[in-house]
Amino acid sequence: MSGAGRRRPSTRREWAWHQLDPEWAGRLVDQAEVRPGQLVVEFGAGTGAVTAPLLDSGARVIAIEWHPGRAAALQRRFGSAAANGTLKVLGIDALDFRLPARPFRVIANPPYSITSALLRLITARHSRMIRADLVLQRGAVNGLLERPPRWFVGVRGVRVPRWAFAPPPEVDSAVLTLRRRR
Numbered sequence: 001m002s003g004a005g006r007r008r009p010s011t012r013r014e015w016a017w018h019q020l021d022p023e024w025a026g027r028l029v030d031q032a033e034v035r036p037g038q039l040v041v042e043f044g045a046g047t048g049a050v051t052a053p054l055l056d057s058g059a060r061v062i063a064i065e066w067h068p069g070r071a072a073a074l075q076r077r078f079g080s081a082a083a084n085g086t087l088k089v090l091g092i093d094a095l096d097f098r099l100p101a102r103p104f105r106v107i108a109n110p111p112y113s114i115t116s117a118l119l120r121l122i123t124a125r126h127s128r129m130i131r132a133d134l135v136l137q138r139g140a141v142n143g144l145l146e147r148p149p150r151w152f153v154g155v156r157g158v159r160v161p162r163w164a165f166a167p168p169p170e171v172d173s174a175v176l177t178l179r180r181r182r
């Protein structure tokens with residue numbers, strides 16, 4: 001899947017920026033059980049609510065954020081991690097991302113509007129993703145647990161309340177965990 005030629009969002013609504021509360025972001029990363037040195041891709045990193053605990057966990061992080069101001073803010077906020085190579089910030093459309101050639105994980109709170117396309121990208125046949133922990137719309141999580149993408153198993157869907165975001169979204173959310181089948 002490629003996002004080639006997609007128009008960059010312009011309105012606040014189109015950007016769908018809902019900041020995750022730092023405590024909930026910390027829980028997301030704790031429950032994802034990241035091991036130091038693992039490569040983690042974060043789609044829609046915003047200003048870094050999830051990036052911060054990911055870096056604290058010792059992960060090597062690729063943070064993708066298409067909004068130029070927010071990508072610049074990430075670069076400023078985590079300047080030392082960017083300088084020492086533990087963080088790479090990419091200011092691109094998530095759907096244009098070229099998947100890493102080595103095993104990687106996805107831990108992210110992406111815009112819900114790209115859920116299907118993003119899942120097609122990260123679970124494609126050639127993908128080396130081993131596990132995904134994604135904050136998504138709750139209805140989508142339930143559907144994916146019933147019918148997970150090929151080569152993956154749906155492990156769990158943990159509810160996230162609307163008030164865990166600022167501003168709160170109009171829909172319910174949950175964390176979907178997918179693991180590659182052995």
Ligand SMILES: C[S@@+](CC[C@H](N)C(=O)[O-])C[C@H]1O[C@@H](n2cnc3c(N)ncnc32)[C@H](O)[C@@H]1O
Pocket residue numbers: 009015016017018019020021043044045046047048049050064065066067070092093094095109110111112114
């Ligand atoms: C639900 S918010 C996540 C916010 C982040 N967790 C935080 O707390 O700051 C989704 C983010 O995805 C970004 N975004 C929207 N469309 C995108 C796309 N196609 N590719 C990459 N980032 C995108 C938005 O700018 C927003 O920052």
